[in-house]
Amino acid sequence: MAAILSVKDLRKVYDGGFEALKGVSLDIEEGEILALLGPNGAGKTTLISAVCGLVTPSSGSVTVGGHDILRDYRAARSLIGLVPQEVVVEQFETVRNTVRLSRGLFGKPRNDALVEEILRKLSLWDKRDNQIKELSGGMKRRVLIAKALAHEPRVLFLDEPTAGVDVALRKDMWDIVAEMKADGVTIILTTHYIEEAEAIADRIGVITRGELLLVQEKAELMRQMGRKQLEVQLTAPIETLPASLADFGLEIGQGGETLIYSYDTHAERTGITKLLNAISDAGLTLRDVQTRQSSLEDIFVNLVEEDA
Amino acid sequence: MNWIAIAAIYRFEMSRFFRTIMQSFVSPVISTSLYFVVFGAAIGSRIDQVEGVSYGAFIVPGLIMLSVITQSISNAAFGIYFPKFIGTIYEHLSAPISFFEIVLGYVGAAATKALFIGVVILITANFFVDLNIAHPLAMVAFLVMTCLSFALFGFIIGIWAKNFEQLQLVPLLIVTPLIFLGGSFYSVSMLPPVWQTVTHFNPVLYLISGFRWAFFDMADVPIGISLLAIALFTGLCLGVIWLIFRTGWRIRS
Structure with a gap:
């Protein structure tokens, strides 16, 4: 047009x-x-x-x-x-x-x-x-x-x-x-x-x-800009991350009961399989798993902050 | 030319006038009557005649000019200042109209209102004194010219003014004194020689004198000079408006 x-x-x-x-x-x-x-x-x-x-x-x-x-x-x-x-x-x-x-x-x-x-x-x-x-x-x-x-x-x-x-x-x-x-x-x-x-x-x-x-x-x-987050809820809270999970860039939330993993949906590998395997290898048990798409607001804030 | 737009501005401005028609009509009638009572009766009983014209009749042209000039200025100044003040000017600026067309709409409406008031005063005056207008066509032409040129002047003030005080400043501090001192209520020949000379620097004198000539065939200055003066004044206002248009001064950043 x-x-x-x-x-x-x-x-x-x-x-x-x-x-x-x-x-x-x-x-x-x-x-x-x-x-x-x-x-x-x-x-x-x-x-x-x-x-x-x-x-x-x-x-x-x-x-x-x-x-x-x-x-x-x-x-x-x-x-x-x-x-x-x-x-x-x-x-x-x-x-x-x-x-x-x-x-x-x-x-x-x-x-x-x-x-x-x-x-x-x-x-x-x-x-x-x-x-x-x-x-x-x-x-x-x-x-x-x-x-x-x-x-x-x-x-x-x-x-x-x-x-x-x-x-x-x-x-x-x-x-x-x-x-x-x-x-x-x-x-x-x-x-x-x-x-x-x-x-x-x-x-x-x-x-x-x-x-x-x-x-x-x-x-x-x-x-393109949308990053997704994977939220993993654990059955028992942890205080520190096991060393085997250190490379995933995880955040610990809700008093140690959740692990938050951010990934790019457009990357060749999202790393989810690897993460879940590593979590299970570390002996942690899962209660629930959910993913969240970042909103336009997050994208906007990121853009404007990057520019600053 | 976007004639529809000019007409739209004109109608919109006139509708404000018609909304308050009673005020527009009653106030000049009352103020004219008051002038006749105060000036005509009180002073007129002592002056009697000015160069063969009864004092009551003599002040009529000056009275009309006083109202017409102040009304032309304030109507045009307020007309354009108001949209600037409240912000509705955005619509004029974003419309496919030229600045010249905006001027025509506002100045046309302001001049029409002033003309209406001038006519009301003329009719009212007829109830107090006998008026035989010597040059009726010239009288109308002078009246219309005055309305238009001072509406142009008022438009400039409205563009210039940044607040309501400034809007009132020029009419109140400069124009009204000039009208009073320009021979509205007396003939210049009644003044001492020094003041006669000073008065000749007052531009309004030429207007009132010319207007009075149209009424009574007598004037303080030759009619040709009066015409030249009003033409110069109109030209000056148009020049300033052209400059405003070129630069977008105080309208468009």
Whole structure:
């Protein structure tokens, strides 16, 4: 599939001299969901802001649907919808008016049927004539999404859509994102929540200190980076490891009742057979054995720590 | 040109105005009436006539200018400052619109509101004094030009302001005194010679004088110079706005 968004060597140095983006390159394919993970201040929002026109890049180029965001900004921006991180809304305006304004700003003629459809999809239709200040925090976030969708964008940026949102609403957001993907919208979201990326993304990018460490298929990333752990429970606790088990890099847990063995699922030999034999040779008896796949969170922490 | 976007901004701004239409309508009516009571009745009974025009009628152009100028500035300044302040400006920046189109939307709406108030004052004044407008077309043109140029000026203040104090600073400390000292309520010829010279450095004098000429065919300065002054002022504001647009100053980092 063709890249709908292409970022090449994008740099941003703010006036104070802070280098927020240090040459980020990234291609995003049409119809995919990309999650950008990274700690606070990693450059996620700057990246989005540069693509959307809120921040002027210091160097590098970005094209959206083949249109350069600076030279051909009208064509590029009309493809993009942005849901900002902060809940910023005109408190005294009604829901419907503010969504209409968004559509108008993008040069699209008034379309009440479409606005109704969007508001219904986001469960805002009942509140259409309410002033925004009367809505709850979660509802306001939905208004931001409605505004971003009002001009029928092909690419949607969600900057931490679920920060500070309760569990039920977060699930709702995920459903909304899935629906938009089904409609063919390309979605780029930033998040702190690994489980969010794990739940909805097709690909995952990890960004820290202005650099994109990697971008990979979620499944591929989990497979490559995923380490498994084998937990062996013993019938009787041990205090020290027998010398014959010293080479396996085992950890002793739960007051000596478990042995934890980490291995790489992609290595030619995982070493499990050898370990189990060695345990039995050492005269230890097993109560239970289980394995555990490392989560995206572990992978993320490892990556960011490696970089530090 | 993204006309739909300009219209969208314009409508959105005007809807704020219509939400508070009673305030927008009642406050100029009351303040104009107060000016007539205080200036027209109290001072007018002593001055009687200024160069053949009754004092009550004489102050009408100045009164209109006073409100129109302050309203143009504050509407435009607030209009653009508010989205900057609450953050909704992100939408304008990410939309496929040029800075010029944003200016047109906000300045157009601010000028329209000021024009509305100017007309309300004119109508109210009619209840207090007899007004025969000598050059009606020129009067309308002057009024519209003033609304637009000061809305441009207000827009610049709104972009410049970093807080609400700054938003009020220029209108309150510079513009209002200039309007009062620019011959709104008196003819410059009534001043001692030294102050007459000083007053000629006040740009607002040229506006009020030109506007008064359109009403009564009499002026403190020649009408041509008044036109030149307002053209220069508009040009200056447009120049500054162009610079802001080129550099993204205080809007886009």
